[in-house]
Amino acid sequence: MKNFLSIGLLAIAFFFVSNQNAAAQKPPKKATLNIEISGNCGMCERRINNALDVPGVMVSSWDRYTKKAEIVYNPRKISEEKIHELIAGVGHDTNKAKAKTEVYSKLPGCCLYRENNNPHED
Numbered sequence: 001m002k003n004f005l006s007i008g009l010l011a012i013a014f015f016f017v018s019n020q021n022a023a024a025q026k027p028p029k030k031a032t033l034n035i036e037i038s039g040n041c042g043m044c045e046r047r048i049n050n051a052l053d054v055p056g057v058m059v060s061s062w063d064r065y066t067k068k069a070e071i072v073y074n075p076r077k078i079s080e081e082k083i084h085e086l087i088a089g090v091g092h093d094t095n096k097a098k099a100k101t102e103v104y105s106k107l108p109g110c111c112l113y114r115e116n117n118n119p120h121e122d
C-alpha cells in the first residue's frame with residue numbers, strides 16, 4: 001500500500017514536470033522577423049508580398065530603399081526557414097536564402113538586383 005502511494009505521487013510529480021516542459025517549449029503565437037531581402041522596385045515589393053500571402057504570415061512590409069523587411073508571423077504555423085524559402089522561391093535573395101539562378105533570371109529586367117548577372121556563375 002505504501003509502495004502504491006509513492007508510485008502514485010511520483011506519477012503526479014512527473015505529470016506536473018512534463019506539463020511544465022510542454023508549456024515552455026510551445027512557441028508564441030506571434031513573432032516579428034527582421035530580415036533583408038534583395039530587390040529594386042514596386043514590382044519586387046508586390047512579388048515579395050504575394051509570396052508571403054500564406055497562412056501564418058500576418059504582416060509583411062519590405063522597404064525597397066533599405067532592403068529591410070519586417071514580417072509578423074505565427075511560429076506555430078510557419079517557420080522562419082519557410083519564410084526565407086518562400087521569398088527565395090520567387091527570385092529574391094534574403095540574408096539566409098539564395099534564389100535559384102533559373103528563377104532569378106526570369107525576373108523582369110527592372111527587378112534584376114545582382115551586380116554580376118553572369119548566368120555561368122552561381
Ligand SMILES: [Cu+2]
Nearest residue numbers: 041043044111
Ligand atoms: Cu522589381
